[in-house]
Amino acid sequence: MKPAISVLGTGRMGSALARALLQAGYRTTVWNRSAEKTGPLATAGATVAASVREAVDAAEIVVVNVTDYSATAALLHSDDVASAIRGKLVLELTSGTPHGAREAGRWAVEHGATYLDGAIMATPDFIGTDHGTILVSGTRQAFDAGKEMLGALGGNVQHIGEDLGLANALDSALLALMWGALFGALHSVAVCRAEKIDLDELARQWTASASVVDGLVADLIKRTNAGRFASDDETLSSISPHYSSFQHLLELMQAREIDRSVVDGYDGIFRRAIAAGHLHDDFAALSQFLGKAG
Template sequence: MKLSITVIGTGRMGSALAGSLLQSGYPTTVWNRTRQKTDPLARLGAIAASSVEEAVNAGEIIIVNVSDYEATKALLHSDAIASAIRGKLIVELTSGTPSGAREAAEWCTKHGANYLDGAIMATSDYIGTDAGTILLAGPREAFDTNRDVFRALGGNVQHVGEEPGRANALDSALLAIMWGVLFGTLHAIAVSQAEEIELGELARQWSATAPVIDGLVTDLIKRTSAGRFASDNETLSSISAHHGAMQHLLELMQFRGIDRSIVDGYDAIFKRAIAAGHLHDDFAALSHFLATGKQHAFDASH
């Protein structure tokens, strides 16, 4: 017999999670602050709980997908809920910080529950599909025991470590890449429009350029991991080449009245590295000019 699951929070993502569980045959109880949001799931066979306590009591696994950890605290941190979660598995799929995940894990284990903290690396339409990616951190045994449940949520659900903050840390790192691309695209659109370039042309040229950029990102991660910061015969991009091109972009944006706040931040990082004598190093050397305390150690070793 399949485990009973509770999903707390049935916004777009929570509804997708609950819907996939129902489709896979799991008895599913749902709760949402706005009761009407549970109605479509109830029509699919879910039980709509009238309170958080009722929802928690109904499930052997409790999946939480609300706005943030503060919302989770407001819903779960009571004596009644603390008693109800004993012996159960809490799966927190709410966006947050690594420190927030660690605090949540501490509270759950203190009250006798297992805890996995997760990051959903997908939009709601990917939930339940083979490409659906969810990162989970916490006790490996809790993950392995419930693989079938997680498989119902997506074909690429991964255990990324025992430390409960790991999934959210990876989430933040990957979002940093995503936002870099999205804001870069906004800048590209602004430049194209200012220079009267059709956006269809921008899209075509991006398709041709994307594999090059993907290769640069992969190389940057590999070189930083290996500690290869000086330029060598395999360098794909140096600080000097990128800094020179950045000045042209800054000049164009200034001339066209395009907001420079983000690219000025990039330029400030370039200038710190150049002032420290790293103009001709590999682009990977810039990694030492983002983290407090790393720059001096890097300069002392070079």
């Protein structure tokens, strides 16, 4: 028989998680601080718990999805709830830091629970679909115990490793890529507006060139992993042409009075690498200029 599951937190994401569990046939109990958000889930077949303790008592697996780990701690760390958590599998799907996940895991294990930490790499509309991606850290045994339920939440659920911090660390790394693209888009829009280029034209040309950028990112990761920083026959572009094109962007932004704070940061990385003699190296050589771990 499928285990009973409780979902603590039914905001946008928590509601999607609870719906996916209901659709997969799990007996699902929900609790939310603002009770009105549980109404649509009750209509969909969920049991609504009157308290966190009641929700924890009702389930073998407790899924938590609130804003941050301090909110999770506020829910679980009362004596009443902490004493009920023994023997449960806690799946923390709230976003957080690697350190936060390790601390939360330590607390759960000290109180007799099994703990998995997951990072959701999807928006709520992807939950319960084949394309829903969730990265999970924790012991292999705990992952295997929760695997079927995790499969109901997304078709792409990956065990990242036993160190509880790994899922959140990879989450932050992937979000760095996402924000690089989104802040890049803000700069593109600002340049187009300043130069009176139709934003529909920008959208069309981005669609045409996005695969080139995807290829450059994949190549940078591969070369950095292999430590292949010197230019070679497979180099797509050395730092030199990137830097001269980048100067055109800086000049244009300066002339049009567009905020340069982000791109000036890029300029600093270029300059440090060039000063150290890497002008003609592969672009991947810049990865050595982002601090200790670079």
